[in-house]
Amino acid sequence: MRRPAWLDAVEARLDTAAPPSTTDLARELGLNPAWLAQAYRAAIGEGIGETVRRKRVELATSLLRGSDAPAAEIAVAAGFCDQSHMIRAFRSLIGRTPSQVRAEWQAPKRRAR
Template sequence: QLRRVLDLIESRLHEALTLEDMAEAAGLGVCTFSRRFRETQGRAPHAFVIDQRVKRARELLTIGDLAVKEVAASCGFSDQAHMTRVLRARLGLTPAKLRASGRSAG
């Protein structure tokens, strides 16, 4: 059940994913799914999705040449400003600083 949900998140990370979508993929009701996901992953489904988006954005910004706006869209953020806020909150870095750190490391 959980594998199907993780596959769904990975394949549709660029889209708006609802709790209902994830629960349906698991074949569970929303409350049961949410509780089981939190028990197995250690965080709420929405927080997990945001973490995956941050991870992908970090990868794309440090190794790729996509414009920041394109990175935001491909990672499922509503816009560039939203991605910047989330990256700053989660990593303490802006997209520009992430990109610069990737270039200096490479």
């Protein structure tokens, strides 16, 4: 199956710090928002909102593992509106809280010492 021409542009825009809404994205590309949402899901296997949430969780996970910054700061840096929003996204996507992710990462480092 050939990759749709518009998909690279969509993925590039979703990789930004503040990804646009589906409506804004469709407007930028000259596409119908409903068509874009459906075509994106068919091509990728998840919706645009799911992709944005997953990318935010991935970034937050990396930040949690790489720093001792407070979870609230990490939530904002990863694009969540607040810490509770980040917690809900973590539970929904990976079944763990941010503090559990951080603790799991730090536990092997403590044992290695």
